[in-house]
Amino acid sequence: MSTVIENHHDHHHGPASGLMRWVTTTNHKDIGTLYLWFSFAMFLIGGAMAMVIRAELFQPGMQIVQPEFYNQMLTLHGLIMVFGAVMPAFVGLANWLVPMMIGAPDMALPRLNNLSFWLLPFAFGILLSSLFMEGGAPNFGWTFYAPLSTTYAPPSVTFFIFSVHIMGASSIMGSINVIVTIMNMRAPGMDLMKMPLFVWSWLITAYLLIAVMPVLAGAVTMMLMDIHFGTSFFNAAGGGDPVLFQHIFWFFGHPEVYIMILPAFGITSHIIETFARKRLFGYSSMVWAMLSIAILSFVVWAHHMFTVGMPLAAELFFMWATMLIAVPTGVKVFNWVATMFRGSITYETPMLFAIAFVVLFTIGGFSGLMLAITPADFQYHDTYFVVAHFHYVLVPGSVFSIMAAVYYWIPKWTGNMYDERLSRLHFWLSFVGVNVTFFPQHWIGLAGMPRRYPDYALQFADWNMVSTAGAFLFGTSQILFLFIVLKTVVGGKKATSQVWEGAKGLEWSVASPAPYHTFSTPPKVD
Amino acid sequence: MNRSAKKTLQLLSIGVFCMFFFSFALVPLYDVFCEITGLNGKISQSEENASYETETGRDLTVQFVSHNNEQMPWKFNPSEKVMKVTTGKYHNATFYVKNTTDKPMTAQAVPSVAPSNAAEYLKKLECFCFEQQFLNPGEEALLPVRFIFDDSLPGTINNVALSYTIFDITDRVDPEVNHLSMGAR
Numbered sequence: 001m002s003t004v005i006e007n008h009h010d011h012h013h014g015p016a017s018g019l020m021r022w023v024t025t026t027n028h029k030d031i032g033t034l035y036l037w038f039s040f041a042m043f044l045i046g047g048a049m050a051m052v053i054r055a056e057l058f059q060p061g062m063q064i065v066q067p068e069f070y071n072q073m074l075t076l077h078g079l080i081m082v083f084g085a086v087m088p089a090f091v092g093l094a095n096w097l098v099p100m101m102i103g104a105p106d107m108a109l110p111r112l113n114n115l116s117f118w119l120l121p122f123a124f125g126i127l128l129s130s131l132f133m134e135g136g137a138p139n140f141g142w143t144f145y146a147p148l149s150t151t152y153a154p155p156s157v158t159f160f161i162f163s164v165h166i167m168g169a170s171s172i173m174g175s176i177n178v179i180v181t182i183m184n185m186r187a188p189g190m191d192l193m194k195m196p197l198f199v200w201s202w203l204i205t206a207y208l209l210i211a212v213m214p215v216l217a218g219a220v221t222m223m224l225m226d227i228h229f230g231t232s233f234f235n236a237a238g239g240g241d242p243v244l245f246q247h248i249f250w251f252f253g254h255p256e257v258y259i260m261i262l263p264a265f266g267i268t269s270h271i272i273e274t275f276a277r278k279r280l281f282g283y284s285s286m287v288w289a290m291l292s293i294a295i296l297s298f299v300v301w302a303h304h305m306f307t308v309g310m311p312l313a314a315e316l317f318f319m320w321a322t323m324l325i326a327v328p329t330g331v332k333v334f335n336w337v338a339t340m341f342r343g344s345i346t347y348e349t350p351m352l353f354a355i356a357f358v359v360l361f362t363i364g365g366f367s368g369l370m371l372a373i374t375p376a377d378f379q380y381h382d383t384y385f386v387v388a389h390f391h392y393v394l395v396p397g398s399v400f401s402i403m404a405a406v407y408y409w410i411p412k413w414t415g416n417m418y419d420e421r422l423s424r425l426h427f428w429l430s431f432v433g434v435n436v437t438f439f440p441q442h443w444i445g446l447a448g449m450p451r452r453y454p455d456y457a458l459q460f461a462d463w464n465m466v467s468t469a470g471a472f473l474f475g476t477s478q479i480l481f482l483f484i485v486l487k488t489v490v491g492g493k494k495a496t497s498q499v500w501e502g503a504k505g506l507e508w509s510v511a512s513p514a515p516y517h518t519f520s521t522p523p524k525v526d
Numbered sequence: 527m528n529r530s531a532k533k534t535l536q537l538l539s540i541g542v543f544c545m546f547f548f549s550f551a552l553v554p555l556y557d558v559f560c561e562i563t564g565l566n567g568k569i570s571q572s573e574e575n576a577s578y579e580t581e582t583g584r585d586l587t588v589q590f591v592s593h594n595n596e597q598m599p600w601k602f603n604p605s606e607k608v609m610k611v612t613t614g615k616y617h618n619a620t621f622y623v624k625n626t627t628d629k630p631m632t633a634q635a636v637p638s639v640a641p642s643n644a645a646e647y648l649k650k651l652e653c654f655c656f657e658q659q660f661l662n663p664g665e666e667a668l669l670p671v672r673f674i675f676d677d678s679l680p681g682t683i684n685n686v687a688l689s690y691t692i693f694d695i696t697d698r699v700d701p702e703v704n705h706l707s708m709g710a711r
Contacts, residue, residue, distance in 0.1 A: 108531050151596075176538045184531040214542050218549025230698065233553060236636055237595060237693030244556050248549060309642065 014516050023118070026110035027516060028095045031117050033413070035092025036406070038120055040482070042084030043399075045128070047475050049077040054437075054471040056454050057464050070454035071139035072131065078142025082260065083167050084124050086394065089402045090263040091116075091174045094202045096413065098178060100507035100514065101196045103187025103523045108180040116173035123166035130156035141452060143253070146234035146245040150226045157227065161220045168213045175206035175213075182206075187506070189525035193284060196505050200287050201266030204294045208255045208262075211298075216252040219245065243308050250301035258297045261393065262290055264361075264401030265332055268354045270505070271408050272336050275351035276343030277502040282335040289328035289335075296325050306377045315374045322372040326365065333362055348500075349423040353404030356396060356431055364392030367442065382452070385445025391438045395474075396431075403430070403481065410488050411495035415513030418488040426484060429477035436470025578649055580614030580677045587611075590619060591689035598694045599626050600633060600661070605668065613647075613675040620668045621654065621690065625661035632699045633659045635669075635690045644686045647676040655690060658699065 015021050015030065022034060052073045056064045065073070095113065099106055107113045130137040135154035138144070149157060182203050186195070195203075222233040222245075232238025234245045265286075273280040280286070302310060302318045310318075336358050345351070367389040371377050380386060411417050440463035445451075449460045456464065495512040506525075510518045588611050590604035601624040611617045625631055635655040639645040650656075654669035661667065671688075 109535070172542055176535065176542075179538055180531050180534045183534050184528065210538055210541050211545055214545035215549040215552075218546055218552075222550070222553075232698075236691065237634060237695055238698060239636075241556070244553065247556060248552055251549075251552070311643065 024114070026106075026114050028099050028107045028110070028113065029413075029514065029516065031107075031113050032092045032095030032097075034117050035088050035095060035120075038117070039085050039089035039092060039402075040485075042080050042088070042124065044478065044482075046077050046080035046085055047478060049073045049080070050471060051475050053077060054468040057456070058468040059465070060456055060458055060461050062455060065454070067454045068136060068139060071141075071452075072137040074452060075138045075141055075144075076127070076131070079127065079138075080124070081394070082142060082256070083164075084120075086260050086398050086402070087171060088120060090202075090205070090260070090398075091171075093198075093263065093267070093402070093405055093409075094174075094178055097409065097507060098181060098199055098202060099185070100510065100518055101199050101505055102182065102185065102190055103506050103519045103525065104181060104185035105517060105520050105522075107177050108185055109177045112173050113177050116170045116177065119166050119170040119173075123163045123170065126159050126166070127163040130154075130159045133159070143249060144223075145249070146223060146226070146242050150223055150234055153227070158224065161224050164220045165217055168217045171209050172213050175209035178202055178206040179210070187519070187522040187525050193287070194525065196266075197269040197280070197283070197286055198263065198266035201262045201264075201290055204290050205259050205262045208259050208294055208297065212252040212255045212259075215248065216256075219248045219252065222248075243305075246305045246308060247302070250304045251298075253304065254301040255294070255297045257390075257393070258293055260398050261361075262294070264357065264398050265290060267401045267405045267408075268336060268357050269339075271350045271354040271404055272339050272358075274408075274500050274502040274504070275348060275354075276340045276345050278339055278343040280335070281338035281341075282331070285331055286335055289331045292328045293325060296321060296328075300325065303372055303377075306374050307381050319372055319374045323369065326369055329365055333358060333365075348407075349418070349420065349427055350404045350408035352424065352427045352431075353400045353407065356427070357400045357404065360396035360400070360434070361393060364389055364394075364397055367392060380445065382450055383445040384441040384449045384451055387451050388438050388441035388445055391441070395438065396434050400430070400434075406485065408500075409507075410485070411499045412507060412510075412512050412514055414489050414492075415495055415511075416488050416490075416492035417495050417499075418484055418492065422480065422484050422487075426477055426480045429480065430474055433470050433474025433477055437467050437474055438470075440464075440467050440470075578614060578674045578676055579616070583612040583614035583675075583677060584681075585610060585612055586675070586679070586683065587685045588617075588619075589685070589687045590621070591687055592621060593689065593691040595691050595693045598633070598692055600624060600631070600692060600694075601626055601666075602690075602692045611675065613679050614677040616651070616672060616674050619671045619673070621671070622666070623659065623661070623669055623692070624666035625663060628663045629696075630660070630662050631694060631696045633661070633692050634695045635659070635692045638689045638691070640687045640689065641683060644679065644683050647679040647683075648686065648688070649674050649676060658695065 015025070015027065022030065025031060025034075052065060053070065056062075056070055095107065098104075127137075133154075133156045135156060137156055138149070138154065138160045140148035140153060140157075144160075182195070182199060222231070225231040226233050226235055226240070232240040234240045234242050236242065269280055269286060300318055300322045302314065303322045306315060306318070340355075347355075367385065371380055371386065371389060407418055407423055444460045444463045444467075447460065449456055497511050498508045499512060500508075506519075506523060507514070509523070588609045590607060590609070592602050592604055594600065594602055601622070603622055605620040605622055609617065609619060621635075623633075637653070637655045639648055650671065650673045652670055652672035654671065659667070659669065673688075675686075
């Protein structure tokens, strides 16, 4: 095996040396690594903000921060986790894995790839710098509803708008790159219906991004014009309508939540297939389920705004359309369970995260169904029940799948096995932490605790205390994750090229660590 | 990059631009949609049309509500808070307004009807909300609304609230227009 690797190396030049390697690189593996580290840094920053929020909510009354600062933390936590942590992590995984999975030598547009990564540190630098500006950082929530984000916004909102423009441009370029790569650079013989599911999930995600990121750019452009150029898109005084903002925002926002979960579906399918040592149950139904989820995601946006005063017919339409999404999602969960059924399962850390993903994401899906029931939503709207719901689909959903992916593919990236004992400890701490944090929020939400306030009524005190304890457990255990990753990068048991006994796919046919250039001559797929 | 990759790239870039413009197209689309469905309680000026007048009307109650937007300092309230009306008959109502500041100001009232499905049956022939209001310091006025309920108003609606929110638009009005209208007075 090792002689093969040596030969492979002889024909190609390696990476440039020094820091400039990372600035000027056009290599998909380097850029994938940059994305993943950037995302991890943002995950820690956004997580620190969550700790401020939970610390303030530990007890009723105001203890640690001012309400104004609490609002800024709330807003930045949401924006950073969505746009800075989850999305770049998936783009990083796509960069590393898509070319290797389809047998391509690199992404189709390597320079664009470099640009789309290097826009991100600037976008988030601008966003974070608003914390130090007069009037403070954006404080209107990650959904930035007008007129909170226009008439009543702090002056730093303009910086927020530009940073959204930049991160939007970065996502659009990234997704164009993914689509061009997948559509044009597959190895001979790899038909669309033979593509690995992670590639499929990213192909669909990239189309969603291209469809909705420009709408987000449009929304913030309208805000900019309302604030600085005297237009009245969202200002009732000039004939505009603030409800229009919510429609435009959620027309972007709902596909956005599927952008953050579809790649997770792809990852989970690979991991469960590998560790159950069985062929994935229902490959083509998985593809069709993802496609139908993506299409349905465009016609359900108003379920975020049942309480704005819509006619009965619209409320019914959006309720039923939303519930319809449960069908393809149910197909996927069924297929994962069916894949595990009578498989020879072993419980390595990626599998633990993947199984936790299936169970906990399903809980988040069910609370989503509860929220879809229009009359019930009037009660749940803007309570902690909603907070519990979307954290269940995003943290043990998207974030767990990203962690699963890191453990699953890190032997391929670094050539070293991670520390199985420590990583299991990381899993169990995260699993307990996530549930202790977010499960009680269902109850305090049903009991009527509104979201987005720094203070609350006394009857919510006990479960908020529990929730905060869980949040700090989850938060600190991510330091352990950082340690495990660093330890793996530095050294560890050498990984074989297949790494996992049941692993299938082109990325496992190259050496571990993956050589700087792979598949310079396309492999044959039959 | 080969030809087909270039083509994919071009198509996707066009897609991005289309979606950006689509987001702006949503603005007029939304207005058209609201107008067709009568959502948002939006009402437009109706033509003088005798066909709304009938002899077989039924009675209902109209409540008038006034709001001041943000820091709008004017005094603004309905002359009568509640009015008994009959469908198929014209009615007149007035709102009292006074500029309480020492500056000339321009205002715009924005109407809304609740329940919103009553909006399409409420026809306004005259309304101060159709135009901007200019008042000199301390000036006061009675603003008229002339309206009729279409006889086909659903029987379940026996109570309609007609609400006006008054906005300060002095900054938005062209200073020259402001000057002219002052001269006209």
